[in-house]
Amino acid sequence: MALPLPLALSDTIVALSTPPGAGAIAMLRLSGPEAISLTDAVFAGKRLRDQASHTLHFGTIRDQDRILDEVVVSLFRGPHSYTREDVVEISCHGSDYIVQQILALLTRRGARLAEAGEFTKRAFLHGAFDLAQAEAVADLIAADSALSHQVALQQMRGGFSQELRELRGQLVKFAALLELELDFGEEDVEFADRTGLVTLLQEVQTLVRRLLRSFELGNVIKNGVTTVIAGKPNAGKSTLLNALLNEERAIVSAIAGTTRDLIEDEVSIEGIRFRFVDTAGLRDTTDVVESIGVERTKKRVAQAALLLYLFDITSTTPAEVQAEIEALNPGRLIPMLAVGNKRDVASDEEITAFQDLPDTVLIAASRGDGLDELQQELLRRVRGEGLDRTGSATIVTNLRHARSLEKTSQALDSVLTGLGQGTGTELLAADLRHALAALGEITGEISSDDLLTSIFTQFCIGK
Template sequence: MILSETIVALASASGAGAVALIRVSGPQAIDLVADVFQPVKNKDLRKQKTHTLHLGFIKDDEKIIDQVLVSLFKGNNSYTGEPTVEISCHGSTFIQQQIIQLLLRKGCRMATAGEFTMRSFLNGKMDLSQAEAVADLIASDNEASHQIAMQQMRGGFSNEIAKLREELLNFASLIELELDFSEEDVEFADRTAFRDLVNRIQFVLKRLIDSFAVGNVIKNGIPVAIVGEPNVGKSTLLNALLNEERAIVSDIAGTTRDTIEDELVIDGIGFRFIDTAGIRETKDVVESIGIQKTFEKIEQSQVILYLFESLKFKVQSSEYIIEIEKIKNQFPLKPLVVVINKIDLLSETEILNIKKQLETLNVKLETISAKNKEGIDTLKKQLISFVNTGALRNNETIVTNTRHYDSLIKALEEIQKVQYGLDTNISADLMAIDIRQALYYFGEITGQVTNDELLGNIFANFCIGK
């Protein structure tokens, strides 16, 4: 990427629409657009104030391509931190391509994926973690992931990291100063205050690292496997949760022979429900493959809903208990919710007896009638309880990026080495090495320490035009 070049790309969604947005950014952006833009009031675009709108026509010599609205951003007063022009044209794909091709012929270069945001980072408009939040914001498909991305893009995460890095850097400078006066055996860094800082940094790093478990599932959605014997109402439950006829329902056992997935947002958190083939002994080759996939989906899920029919439990309770224990023992770290279906066919006393038999399993119990949509809201509340939404309500910083998580882990390891050095009174020169490494990993998060390969990997995942 060359910052001296002027780039162009479609900034709105590809395809036809009412309006499309074409972004031009770089040193020659205003001049290049001015050459093909004819304002309705014959104004010179180069002489207009920044942050102004201008109506006119895009012309290829004497041929009018479209009537457009041009937004002008001069100097560094733009998203990219360089002169930028945004052209709002009619959404015809033909018009979009005609304008872009005209600008390419005039001297623009087609922007690469994420190049506008990369220029914003390189020009100091945002740090690297904020730039990554832009991609997360575009990809957010529920309230929780949107809230986290907005908080990070506003600098909540990077400000917290930058503050810690600055305090650590101040102490690092004093430690380095001690090395210059090593022969005099003096201490410039107050070891008591330094110990307090190291303890505080460890506390913050551990909190941020722990938040990744919540942040990752909020960002990517929480996969929930619905499992159980054939024909106990798994597909009916999926339809009730989604409030639509998504899965095929019939009285024939084994109707669902493959996994069916769909997504639902509950209280701003995305859940991905997986309706699996029933678990049972079978000689049907196709159904056997489906059952094998069921266990694969349980492995990939983070929550398991084990569903059984209330009437069948009365006659084969021991078999169900063995099956539940088998799943619980095979996946001990996954939350397991045992769901009793078709409770509309039982009395209150019969339901209480079933619950009593299952109490020894130490699992969450829910009673529903999937067909009548009874108990579905309570089940949804149980699912949302597995997610720590308190951090969202308190607007705490939540880590969702794997790269950030990795750097935080490494920074914590180095800080723990510094802690050990303080406890054992190691020499300042050895302690300085660990402090430098911790500062390096802090800098990796915000982009104060970076390289072309890292930037390429990050921005390659952006869409073109952003």
């Protein structure tokens, strides 16, 4: 159901919908009640008002007698358009000068420059999709890996919203019965079966908590994993970074302390984006510059989502490695993996000594040996138990959604506690309303102007 429409929707808006800067093609989009008539006034070609929806038309854009450009105009009549309003898209040559001239001409004719996200906001307000789907549009535009694209596309097409609607629909039925009991409060009757309500709430709570658990993976899919490579000098950290990136990103030298500052780059492993950070070797040093690098390493480790502690198999013992890890990551509070390097030149005895060390992978970074195993271990630590089948499961990637699900879960806990303690119908109904409101915030069934402004201002202007 479409929401009540604000007065601003009577405006016809225009914006550049392709990235700014010189290019082969630029596309300007208009939406609103006068989109077609405004374009007709400056377009020399077929009369757009007489043309069918979803058609293309070649012609020129003219400012009185001056031709600004040859263009192709795409015509979409509401409600069969992205915004469900009349929409016109003008494809012109990708010159900043041409774009600005056409924008100036259209605004002089009465169009208003669109605000950030205003086209998608209009689509939402006209009921083309709900708020969760609208936010997925921005996520789809920003997707930079196979998994982030897959999850955003699934949400944009309504997978997450459908699951929420089913949860909310089940709760609404019982909430209605509780409200009915309040209407007949003086007669002391119960329309809602308390046993059935407990069973339903437990099922819904299980689903809500599953969605909340998925946010850990969803956040990784959307934002990537900051993975710090730390260890002593000459352990092979820069060599490992180059091997993971498959390029010579960091300088490799036999001289200890070559890396003085942080070197960062990204790589996608099976659709999950890892941001690897090569750091200065950890040691006591009198070199002022190197000591600054060591301090930066320690600070970056504290901020890491995942830590790779790299050590040289040929020059250390398991006990020393364990002590070094504990000093760098006390209590192993930061998720981590120990990586033994130089197995290609290590003796059988040296390799055997580390094979039984927990959470350890042995590699030869210079030859690429063991990198596949290392990557699989990284993925296992990121994905977690039960979160490997992203193709069918709904994954929560949005912090706002996760916070609303937390509020839903807390409200459901209150209802379940109240049922166990024999709490009165009025309090049960109030807690159930809080749960419904929290779920409604995700899809936009319950929203405020401030919330909508906060969400849509994060979009690009032409979307």
